[in-house]
Amino acid sequence: MSLKVAIEKRLGSFLLDVAFDAPTPGIVALFGPSGCGKSTTINIIAGLLVPDHGEISLGEDVLLDTRRKIAIAAERRGIGYVFQDARLFPHLNVASNLRYAQRRARRAPYVSLERVLAMLDLEPLLSRRVHRLSGGERQRVALGRALLSQPRLLLLDEPLAALDRDRREEVLPYLETLRDQLSIPMIYVSHQFDEVLRLATHIVLMQAGKVAAEGGITQMSLDPKLRALIGPDAVGAVIDGTVIGEDAASGLTRVRVGNGELKIEAARLVAGARMRVQLLARDVIVATRMPHYLSVRNSLPGVVTAIDDDGTGKAGDLGSDLVSIDIGAGASILARVTRAATRELGLAVGAGVWALVKAVSLRGHSFPAPGSPAAPSPVRSAAT
Amino acid sequence: MIAPTHQEVAALELSLSVAWRSVVFSLPPAIVVAWVLTRRRFVGKTLLDAVVHLPLVLPPVAVGYVLLLLFGTRGPIGGWLDRSFGIVLIFTRNGAALATAVMSFPLMVRAIRISLENIDRGLEDAARTLGAAPLDRFMSVTLPLMLPGLLAGAITAFSAALGEFGAVITFVSNIPGETQTLPLALYSALQEPGGEHAAARLAVMSVVLGLGGLLLSEWFARRVRWMLGR
Numbered sequence: 001m002s003l004k005v006a007i008e009k010r011l012g013s014f015l016l017d018v019a020f021d022a023p024t025p026g027i028v029a030l031f032g033p034s035g036c037g038k039s040t041t042i043n044i045i046a047g048l049l050v051p052d053h054g055e056i057s058l059g060e061d062v063l064l065d066t067r068r069k070i071a072i073a074a075e076r077r078g079i080g081y082v083f084q085d086a087r088l089f090p091h092l093n094v095a096s097n098l099r100y101a102q103r104r105a106r107r108a109p110y111v112s113l114e115r116v117l118a119m120l121d122l123e124p125l126l127s128r129r130v131h132r133l134s135g136g137e138r139q140r141v142a143l144g145r146a147l148l149s150q151p152r153l154l155l156l157d158e159p160l161a162a163l164d165r166d167r168r169e170e171v172l173p174y175l176e177t178l179r180d181q182l183s184i185p186m187i188y189v190s191h192q193f194d195e196v197l198r199l200a201t202h203i204v205l206m207q208a209g210k211v212a213a214e215g216g217i218t219q220m221s222l223d224p225k226l227r228a229l230i231g232p233d234a235v236g237a238v239i240d241g242t243v244i245g246e247d248a249a250s251g252l253t254r255v256r257v258g259n260g261e262l263k264i265e266a267a268r269l270v271a272g273a274r275m276r277v278q279l280l281a282r283d284v285i286v287a288t289r290m291p292h293y294l295s296v297r298n299s300l301p302g303v304v305t306a307i308d309d310d311g312t313g314k315a316g317d318l319g320s321d322l323v324s325i326d327i328g329a330g331a332s333i334l335a336r337v338t339r340a341a342t343r344e345l346g347l348a349v350g351a352g353v354w355a356l357v358k359a360v361s362l363r364g365h366s367f368p369a370p371g372s373p374a375a376p377s378p379v380r381s382a383a384t
Numbered sequence: 385m386i387a388p389t390h391q392e393v394a395a396l397e398l399s400l401s402v403a404w405r406s407v408v409f410s411l412p413p414a415i416v417v418a419w420v421l422t423r424r425r426f427v428g429k430t431l432l433d434a435v436v437h438l439p440l441v442l443p444p445v446a447v448g449y450v451l452l453l454l455f456g457t458r459g460p461i462g463g464w465l466d467r468s469f470g471i472v473l474i475f476t477r478n479g480a481a482l483a484t485a486v487m488s489f490p491l492m493v494r495a496i497r498i499s500l501e502n503i504d505r506g507l508e509d510a511a512r513t514l515g516a517a518p519l520d521r522f523m524s525v526t527l528p529l530m531l532p533g534l535l536a537g538a539i540t541a542f543s544a545a546l547g548e549f550g551a552v553i554t555f556v557s558n559i560p561g562e563t564q565t566l567p568l569a570l571y572s573a574l575q576e577p578g579g580e581h582a583a584a585r586l587a588v589m590s591v592v593l594g595l596g597g598l599l600l601s602e603w604f605a606r607r608v609r610w611m612l613g614r
Contacts, residue, residue, distance in 0.1 A: 072513040075521075081513035087506050090612050091528045100524070149514045190462035205606050 003028075003153060003185065006063075007044050007054030016040050016051075016209040022202065024153075029196040032206035033229065038189045042155045043204070045187070046081050047074030057067030058153055064190040072265045078107055080151030083156045086138040088130045094141050096128040100316060101148040107246060109150050111182060117307045119177050140174060147178070154186045167194075175199055197238060197278055198365050205229070217276075219254040222324065223333055224308070232310050235322070236280035237333040252297065253361055258327030260300035262357065266364045268307045276365045280308075284335035288345050297359040302327040304351045310336055325346060325355050388585050394561050395569035396589055402477055402565055403550075404543035406485035407538050410492060412450035415530075415538055415539065418496035439551075440490045446556025447487045455555070479556040480563045484548040488541035495540060500526075501531020546593060566590055 006019040012128040022028040030038045043049040045056055047063070050071065056064040058079075063072045088097050102113060117123050120140045124131065133141065139159050139339070146154060159175075160168045170196065179186070179199060195204060196217075203220040205213045212225045220226050221238035241255040241262065252263035255275050261279060291299060300326040310322040321342045324333045333355055337347070367368050388396075420426075455462035455473045464515055465471040469517040473479035503526060511521045526581050527534075549567045556563040558572060573579035 046513055048512065059391075073517075075517050076514050078515075081510070083510060085504065085506065086502075087510035089507060090524060091508075091531075101510075101514045103548065104516050104520075145514065 002059065003015075003045075003187075004055070004057045005041070006043060007041070007050040007056065009040065009044065009054075011040065014209055018209070018211055020204045020211055020214055022185065022187065022204075024278055025187050026201035027186045027199050028177055028202045028204060029200035030187060030189045030204050030206060031196050031200075031226075032191065032212075036206045037209040039157055040193075042067040042081075042157055042187055042189055044156055045153075046079050047072065047077050047079075054263070065181055076106065078150070078152045079147035080149055081160045082139070082142050082146050082153040082154065082156045082160050085140040086369040088138060088141055088145070089129050090131075093126075093130065094128045094156055096121070096132070097130065097141060097145050098126075102143045103355075105148065105150040106151070108151045111147055111150065113148065116147050119181060120144045120174055134167070136170045137162045139163070139171050143174065143178065147182075151184065154184055156186060158191070160192070161190075165380055170207045170231055172198060183361070183372075193234055218331070221278075222277050222334065227322070231337065233282060234280070234309075235336070235366075236335060238276060238278050238284070239327075239331045239333065241275050241277055243271055243275055245271045250297070250359075253364070255364065256330035257327065258300060258302070260302075261298075262300070262362065263297045263359050264362045264364045265359060277362055279333050279355075279357055279362065279366075281322060281334040281336040282363075284333060286325070286335045286345065286347065287354040287356060288338050288342075288347075288351070291355055291356060291360050291378070294356070298357040298362075300325075300327045300355045300357075301332070302333070302353060304347055304349055304353055305332065306349060307342065307347060321347075323353075325353060327355065335339070337372045386585070388580070388589070391560055392582065392586060394595075395494070395564050395566050395586065398477060398480075398561070398563075399546050399565040399593075402480045402484055405478070405481035405490065405544050406469060406545045407492075407542050407583075409481065410485040410489050410541065411534070411538060414496055414541075415491040415534070417599060418493045418500055421493070422497055422500045425457040430539075436493055437490045439487050444487060444548070444550025445554050447486060448483060448551040451479075451486065451551065451555045452602040455479065455482065472554075475556050475559060475563060477562055478554075480552050480565060483555045484545035487548050487551050488544040489580060491544055492541040495537030496530065496533045499530045499536070503529045529612070532605060532612070535604050536601065539597060539604070543594060543597045546597075547590070566593075 002024050003022040007016070009016045009100050014037070018041050030041060032038055038185050040049060044051050047326060051066065053066045055062070055066070058273040062070050063077055064070060065380065089100065092100065098113065111350055120143055122140060122144050125141060129222070142159070160171055163171065176199065188199055200217055202250060203214060203217055203226070204211055205220065205226055207225070207367070213220065213223050215223070218240055221236065229234045239257050241257040244261065247254050247263050250263060253266040255262045255264055257277060264277065266275070286294070304323055305326045306324040308322045311319045320336050320338045323337050323342070324332055325335060328330050335355055418434060421429065428531070452474070453459050456476060457463060457466050457472060463474060473482055503564065506522050507525055511525045516524060547567055549571070552563065553564060553568055558564050564572065564582045566586055566589060570583055570590070573582040573586060
């Protein structure tokens with residue numbers, strides 16, 4: 001079952017013209033700056049807004065086709081929606097909010113109330129009145145309510161945007177749990193790259209009402225358009241690795257990436273588990289020879305495939321370059337190197353190099369292998 | 385001297401019964417009109433708005449006269465009601481309820497409209513995504529959230545109905561036991577020589593009734609606000 005979207009809507013001088021196919025199951029991130037049309041897009045998918053032209057289909061079902069004059073009402077689409085502001089009903093308590101969705105579910109239940117309560121830790125909140133909930137609790141209830149309507153697709157519109165940092169950290173693991181335990185496809189709207197990194201399997205990058213680029217997260221992390229959007233300090237390759245085991249001497253987790261190996265601080269991971277690692281370009285050091293006498297735990301051999309300006313716009317030696325390094329097995333990483341260093345090291349496309357990364361600067365996120373929704377419980381990010 | 389006479393008690397009971405009926409019968413149409421005026425766009429909306437508010441700006445006697453023309457036994461609506469159902473409104477307590485309902489209708493519509501405008505439409509959208517069809521959405525989300533406005537509107541209308549004079553006396557006259565409500569009885573007492581004591585008793589009843597209504601509405605409003613977590 002896949003979601004196909006091709007829609008067009010004019011809103012004043014803004015033109016939304018979006019087309020993408022979302023692979024399911026998994027989390028597709030609609031990522032882009034504020035005002036680029038992300039929320040409008042999912043409102044159209046949900047049926048809360050009607051586009052001027054377009055088609056939307058979910059698996060075999062056509063939800064919208066303006067040419068054939070098909071437009072299924074929002075309440076009959078079977079699409080769950082978690083709003084940024086939760087939108088819990090203030091005249092009902094938590095249990096009644098959940099029951100509201102349960103009673104109106106139009107499909108055979110695939111997730112039970114007990115399971116939802118357990119996954120989201122909602123049991124203690126059941127008798128609570130809505131205005132007595134914290135922001136994070138509200139979003140958990142909103143998630144539970146949306147799931148109990150037994151949706152075929154779950155839309156999440158920046159569900160963490162209204163929360164402070166600590167609350168976000170409190171809710172994120174629940175979202176990871178849902179992703180790993182349910183095979184329900186989700187579209188996650190966000191302008192926070194770290195959320196996308198932790199949750200998404202696929203990114204649709206939106207800019208000014210259009211899809212600027214889309215693809216898997218590893219591939220997209222190298223995309224110049226995405227780099228321009230998230231800023232030089234957040235730029236970094238995301239690579240999928242496989243856990244080899246624990247390094248007996250250091251206690252670090254050994255993860256195979258490309259033709260090399262990284263040692264990462266991460267807890268509770270079994271050998272063979274998939275792990276997603278982000279290597280920020282600013283944390284990667286480039287050496288032209290195998291280094292010795294360094295405290296750095298991780299060195300990956302590779303070949304320079306491209307040297308680009310890093311986009312900070314600084315001229316001459318004040319600026320820096322973004323060096324793309326192929327580390328084998330189809331994986332690439334990025335390193336930010338000052339222009340002076342590029343010259344002195346004689347870095348050029350085709351040069352063999354070593355990429356060095358401190359173990360503590362790595363962030364690993366457990367991640368289910370594609371097509372296997374059942375995965376071990378999520379692991380919180382390692383030392384940052 | 386203190387104890388009210390049989391006729392005065394009858395006036396009190398009649399007032400309550402007329403006010404109660406006028407509220408019960410005008411509430412559903414007031415909800416519909418308020419909803420239409422808030423949520424719909426159509427040709428003639430301004431006209432509908434003006435017609436609804438007309439009783440506020442017309443002399444009540446004029447409203448009573450218009451009712452007499454329309455609902456009198458020879459009027460277009462009154463005649464039809466009489467022939468088809470045997471319902472006579474003129475000179476009856478049902479007619480008094482109709483007159484007070486028409487007079488207090490704009491107050492009710494205004495209160496309900498304000499509460500409707502304050503409802504977060506996003507909550508109705510949320511209900512939609514949870515599978516609630518339009519009528520279900522209205523009953524399960526919109527109506528409960530309108531409750532403070534409904535109560536405020538109903539209590540204001542009830543109080544106004546208790547005090548309505550001009551439209552009632554013009555439309556259904558001043559018949560003791562049938563259409564003589566408190567204000568009408570008070571007026572009659574003042575017209576009779578030596579009716580001061582009766583007038584004073586009726587005035588006190590009006591004050592107690594009005595004050596009770598206000599206190600009750602305040603208590604209700606607080607309870608509802610608490611229920612909605614505001």
